[in-house]
Amino acid sequence: MNKTYDIVLLGGTGVTGRATFVHLSNYLPPGTKWAIAGRNRERLEALTALGSEEDVKPDIVVMDLNDRGAVEKVIRDTRVVLHLAGPYAEYGEQFFQLCIKHQTHYADIGGETFFLQRMIQQYHGAAQSAKVKIIPTAGYESVPFDYLTYITALQVRERFKEGLNDVKIIASFLRTGRKRDNRISGGSLGTMRSIIAGDTVGAFNDMSCLLPDDCDRKAVKRENRVRYAATLDPDVNAFVGPLQPAPFLNVPVILRSAYLHKQLGEPYGVSFKYRDAMTMEFYADSPAKQQAAANRSARLNKLMSITMAAPRFARGWLSSRLDNMNIDVGQGPDEATFPFVDYRLRLFGRTESGIKITSEANAKGHPGYLSTSKIIAEVGMGLMDQEGNYQNFGIVTPSVGLGSAFTSQLERAGVSFSSLLSQSETLARATS
Ligand SMILES: NC(=O)c1ccc[n+]([C@@H]2O[C@H](COP(=O)([O-])OP(=O)(O)OC[C@H]3O[C@@H](n4cnc5c(N)ncnc54)[C@H](OP(=O)(O)O)[C@@H]3O)[C@@H](O)[C@H]2O)c1
Known part of the structure; x- marks a missing residue:
């Protein structure tokens, strides 16, 4: 599908997000179209300074989680969204709905199992039908x-x-x-x-x-x-x-x-x-x-x-x-x-x-704030590569969504x- 961005990092200005930004900057394949999204332009601009000169530079997209229209635009325009602006229960459901609607793969590092339970009950089947991979809990845990x-x-x-x-x-x-x-x-x-x-x-x-x-x-x-x-x-x-x-x-x-x-x-x-x-x-x-x-x-x-x-x-x-x-x-x-x-x-x-x-x-x-950052970055790059694997779509766990080949990417993390x-x-x- 022809979209503006291969991957968007949301929450890159946070404690976990900063190292995720650096890992993506270092390892995204040349030519990747990517963006960092968040609610504060200045903080996003400061974040780009953490990358090195040779890195593929991201676009900056200003959006707030509580603006559904802005969230939808990001999701519509992107193949893979990495969502690090947790916690997730308050604004998270729209990501499940909109990623399914716009066939956008998604990963986060959430841990609110009460919320995940409801998301799985409501959207797993729809995500499978839409051939979308949604991988929550993609950090040190789990x-x-x-x-x-x-x-x-x-x-x-x-x-x-x-x-x-x-x-x-x-x-x-x-x-x-x-x-x-x-x-x-x-x-x-x-x-x-x-x-x-x-x-x-x-x-x-x-x-x-x-x-x-x-x-x-x-x-x-x-x-x-x-x-x-x-x-x-x-x-x-x-x-x-x-x-x-x-x-x-x-x-x-x-x-x-x-x-x-x-x-x-x-x-x-x-x-x-x-x-x-x-x-x-x-x-x-x-x-x-x-x-x-x-x-x-x-x-x-x-x-x-x-x-x-x-x-x-x-x-x-x-x-x-x-x-x-x-x-x-x-x-x-x-x-x-x-x-x-x-x-x-x-x-x-x-x-x-x-x-x-x-x-x-x-x-x-x-584990929580550096290993997690690199792991979720690799999960994002794994999702960019894995669009063809039909049977593992849905709201899936990391190993189900990415399979055994992903272990070599984990080495890089x-x-x-x-x-x-x-x-x-x-x-x-x-x-x-
Ligand atoms: N599974 C794991 O292993 C693991 C490990 C570590 C963390 N986590 C989880 O990861 C999540 C983030 O943790 P963290 O330590 O990185 O948090 P953090 O440092 O507080 O960062 C939160 C990020 O969310 C953004 N944000 C907050 N509200 C927003 C809004 N309304 N619109 C747009 N962006 C918004 C912040 O942007 P601003 O810069 O604009 O404030 C910031 O980039 C938490 O849910 C945490 O539990 C999981």
């Missing part, structure tokens, strides 16, 4: 987790001729320099506020929330409940707590991946289950302090889960805790610290016949995957 699981499932299928049934991923944030800044951004805070105010359907505590009703959602919910507990994990021999910052997000996305891939005849086992957790060495040095940190994190997240199960009026304490943090839109942790955090994801799984396997992903850059090892191979390596 691309590397989704892909590590998917690639492992493919390898299990190829090597053992069976499905992957049980997956646990343990994430570790690794400090690679002395500086660190654990604060979150105004956008992430906005997402938490949106969830507290908007989740009246219990999606926060329901890991089956992104699945259709024709699968046994009750069983999926029961078997994939998030464990808000601190434990000494035997596989990594370290204390782990709930995954941060959003322990409620990867699980429903990856369960949706398993469901959609199964429909396409691909690799997951019949009783696939998923959970994740994280180690604490980023926050504390000694095992005792790590145990205490894991306990604190588990308690806080458990409290949040209990509060989210209560009616909206009872959630006030949670909102006031967030208000006290005083972080505005566009503010966040010190960007100079972003390159000094890497992360590792270790997957421990079982095949349908019970063979224990492991695999791993390693990634460079702050600093995310790499090791190949799968069985338990005996892991033992042999450990003892050699």
